[in-house]
Amino acid sequence: MSADFSRVSIVLAQALEAALNQAMHLDLEEGQALKALPTSVIALQIDPLKTPFYCLLNEQQISVQSHLNGSADASIQGGISDWLALGQDHPNVDVFEFSGDTDLAQRFLKALAAIEIDWEEHLASLTGDLIAFKIGHGVRSYLGLKRRQRDYIEQTIKEYLQFEIEAVPTKSQVQHFNQDVQELSQQLDALEARINQLN
Amino acid sequence: MSNNKSTIDFGFSEVPLDEKVKRVKGVFDSVAGNYDIMNDVMSMGVHRIWKRQTIDLSGVRPGHKVLDLAGGTGDLTKAFAKRVGKTGQVVLADINESMVRVGRDRLINEGISGNVDYSITNAEALAFPDNTFDLCTIAFGLRNVTNKDKALEELYRVLKPGGQLMILEFSKVTNPAFAKLYDFYSFNILPKMGKVIADDEASYQYLAESIRMHPDQETLKQMMLNAGFDKAEYINMTQGIVALHRGWKY
Numbered sequence: 067m068s069a070d071f072s073r074v075s076i077v078l079a080q081a082l083e084a085a086l087n088q089a090m091h092l093d094l095e096e097g098q099a100l101k102a103l104p105t106s107v108i109a110l111q112i113d114p115l116k117t118p119f120y121c122l123l124n125e126q127q128i129s130v131q132s133h134l135n136g137s138a139d140a141s142i143q144g145g146i147s148d149w150l151a152l153g154q155d156h157p158n159v160d161v162f163e164f165s166g167d168t169d170l171a172q173r174f175l176k177a178l179a180a181i182e183i184d185w186e187e188h189l190a191s192l193t194g195d196l197i198a199f200k201i202g203h204g205v206r207s208y209l210g211l212k213r214r215q216r217d218y219i220e221q222t223i224k225e226y227l228q229f230e231i232e233a234v235p236t237k238s239q240v241q242h243f244n245q246d247v248q249e250l251s252q253q254l255d256a257l258e259a260r261i262n263q264l265n
Numbered sequence: 266m267s268n269n270k271s272t273i274d275f276g277f278s279e280v281p282l283d284e285k286v287k288r289v290k291g292v293f294d295s296v297a298g299n300y301d302i303m304n305d306v307m308s309m310g311v312h313r314i315w316k317r318q319t320i321d322l323s324g325v326r327p328g329h330k331v332l333d334l335a336g337g338t339g340d341l342t343k344a345f346a347k348r349v350g351k352t353g354q355v356v357l358a359d360i361n362e363s364m365v366r367v368g369r370d371r372l373i374n375e376g377i378s379g380n381v382d383y384s385i386t387n388a389e390a391l392a393f394p395d396n397t398f399d400l401c402t403i404a405f406g407l408r409n410v411t412n413k414d415k416a417l418e419e420l421y422r423v424l425k426p427g428g429q430l431m432i433l434e435f436s437k438v439t440n441p442a443f444a445k446l447y448d449f450y451s452f453n454i455l456p457k458m459g460k461v462i463a464d465d466e467a468s469y470q471y472l473a474e475s476i477r478m479h480p481d482q483e484t485l486k487q488m489m490l491n492a493g494f495d496k497a498e499y500i501n502m503t504q505g506i507v508a509l510h511r512g513w514k515y
């Protein structure tokens with residue numbers, strides 16, 4: 067059983083989020099325009115993709131996700147080529163359709179058009195994650211896998227479990243801790259006894 | 266952390282800052298340090314994608330109230346705090362005081378504050394009123410809870426009507442061939458590795474076993490329905506090494 071979610075859109079959302087936040091924190095005029103926007107949710111509809119990206123604007127911090135509980139405050143709709151053309155020198159923002167709080171949507175799109183997004187950089191930093199995930203997901207038979215891929219899976223599991231182990235105190239860590247506490251209280255008892263002798 | 270106070274404000278509770286606490290902090294300082302290094306080193310780490318998917322699917326929005334139960338050092342709390350903004354609130358709750366402390370220090374260091382509360386709470390008896398949260402999450406925590414049915418009932422209770430519970434946890438690998446590799450890895454390689462790295466073969470063996478003992482996808486889904494959830498479903502991730510279960514209260 068599975069639900070309707072796409073790993074690719076999640077990765078794209080992450081890249082968009084990284085790009086927007088970077089632009090906002092570079093001290094450029096364009097970034098400042100993003101900072102000035104109120105707390106709100108703006109949906110970006112990229113036709114023909116079925117699901118929009120939701121930009122959550124919060125005090126100088128933008129998060130992007132592909133699901134939203136409830137509806138957005140404003141929505142911007144355009145074809146994939148229109149969105150890609152946004153990065154060009156004189157983008158045509160008239161081809162987009164706005165709904166909801168249109169003033170907010172227009173301000174957001176203008177700011178978006180003005181910033182330069184290095185997609186390659188942001189996507190490159192994420193492909194490692196995606197490849198790792200996809201390999202785990204795409205496995206049909208481990209016997210048929212090439213040696214390298216098998217190593218990859220083993221490495222991925224190993225790293226995950228290591229992470230998991232570090233996050234949970236192990237039995238022995240707990241035992242060590244209990245021992246430490248016991249030692250400490252014995253030392254305190256001894257100290258107390260010595261202080262009492264001084265009196 | 267300041268040492269000249271006898272108690273330290275800890276969100277909902279005041280805890281004495283005595284020698285024991287310092288000791289605990291010592292133990293968990295090393296845990297927290299490793300945790301961060303792990304995150305950096307693991308540029309291809311899938312656990313971040315599992316968590317990222319959880320966050321994405323949550324549909325969380327500004328103004329929401331979120332409970333990150335068994336939140337540990339606060340990965341999810343951090344992401345949710347950014348999303349719910351000033352008008353929202355995130356509570357990082359964990360049974361382990363030291364985990365909460367380390368999580369709090371880490372988040373404050375990263376500039377996350379103002380909309381995050383910290384609570385030392387057992388999942389089986391949550392210290393929150395009914396109908397409090399829009400979203401509750403428990404990531405890699407349910408496996409450690411003794412009475413899971415009780416925890417699920419509690420999570421249902423504190424959710425607002427319309428609210429959602431998300432459980433991210435190790436589960437049952439679906440592909441038989443992959444399951445074989447995974448088993449071989451967990452029962453043969455992992456404990457040996459544990460011996461080399463931490464001189465602690467038994468704990469690693471125990472970890473592998475505890476993962477296998479956790480209820481499988483369908484069982485957990487049924488447990489959620491039994492606990493009162495009006496709808497429950499799950500998504501397998503990475504062949505079912507982990508599953509994301511979601512439950513709704515209507």
Ligand SMILES: C[S@@+](CC[C@H](N)C(=O)[O-])C[C@H]1O[C@@H](n2cnc3c(N)ncnc32)[C@H](O)[C@@H]1O
Nearest residue numbers: 233335336337359360361364387388404406409
């Ligand atoms: C592996 S860590 C997961 C931390 C974090 N959620 C993450 O994914 O990075 C498990 C956490 O569950 C907590 N825990 C275990 N039993 C619990 C219980 N009964 N109630 C609340 N928290 C519990 C532990 O203290 C620990 O911090």
